[in-house]
Amino acid sequence: MFDPHTAGRLIANRGDLKRKAVNYARGQDVRLSAELRGKIEKVIVKSQAEFEGAARETLVTLKEAWGSASFNSIGRARYYEWIRDLALELKGQGSLFGYPLVTLYADSLKNLCDGLTNPSHRLHAIIGLNIDALNIIVRRRISGPGSVLERRVAEAFREAYLKMRLRQPSEVAMEHKVADAVRQLDGKREPAVKSPDLKNTGREWPGGVRLTAD
Template sequence: MRRKIIPNRGDLKRKAVNYKTGMDIRLDDELRQKMEALVENTSTQFLDETVETLKGLREALSRAAADPSARREVLEHIREEAFQIKGMGGVFGYPLLTEFAKSLHDFLKELDDLDELQQEIVSIHVDTLYVVVSHRIKGSGGALEAQLRASLKAAVDKAKSGVKPAG
């Protein structure tokens, strides 16, 4: 089968901003400071919203524990929120949020319901995310981060083997 390649007529080039003169991407100090302040304010807003999300996840877990008929709805809600945190953590310089939210999302991916053990593992994930947010842990190295990562992995591994984690 022959494929026909349609040549670009240059429409996109003509529509591009500053196509003829180019674009100056050098930033002066004032503009750089404004951009840095905007990023910092947005990062703070992201952390504040994440704290509220995590509070909501704790409330959802309590609802799932008290009302087994709510577990599927809670599971879906937590899965969606974990996905959102996973996507945004790295954008704002919090790769551990992304890593731990990914762990939570992956843990929930194949589940249809939340039994007690699974609820406990979700709770451990939420607590771990709280630690990252409350301590504003940027980057991915360091002793505390390694301890969090190891604890979370141990809990998930125990859950997968059906052993209740120590806690």
């Protein structure tokens, strides 16, 4: 069962992880022995593995929240707020653990959902594609800045935010462009996500908690 107050929380005390690996005393010359370097590398690898596991759990929560937003018209804005908060956590930790693309894609997701209350069907579909793209990066363990393909996907999400949240252009063309970019990222021909129609019905969260508008 997912708890809306705890689900998706990632690794805490990031400063502690840094302090375990690096001496931050100013002006001190740190010369690493082979033994110390090996210990530091083990800490980094372990921390990255912990992040990957936590990120996968968060992405499951994001996908369920996105699906629930399709059916819950009363609490829809609360689901988007939840997605936005989880995306912000992913954004803050992706680069720290060697996943700058997670930070980049999560920033797009945060921007798309920020202050969102009642989106169009196409914008909702693009948010689902954004979550799918994050999942692809984590599942395939694509660390570093990525290739032209990954950056093209990031640009598609940025354009979607600029045009659909700020300027409201042709939503049909924008959805197709984003969907095509994510399909290429995943190496698939079919759409990466099929968005359900937004329904004006209520739905309870798996834990029995119903999100309602304040």
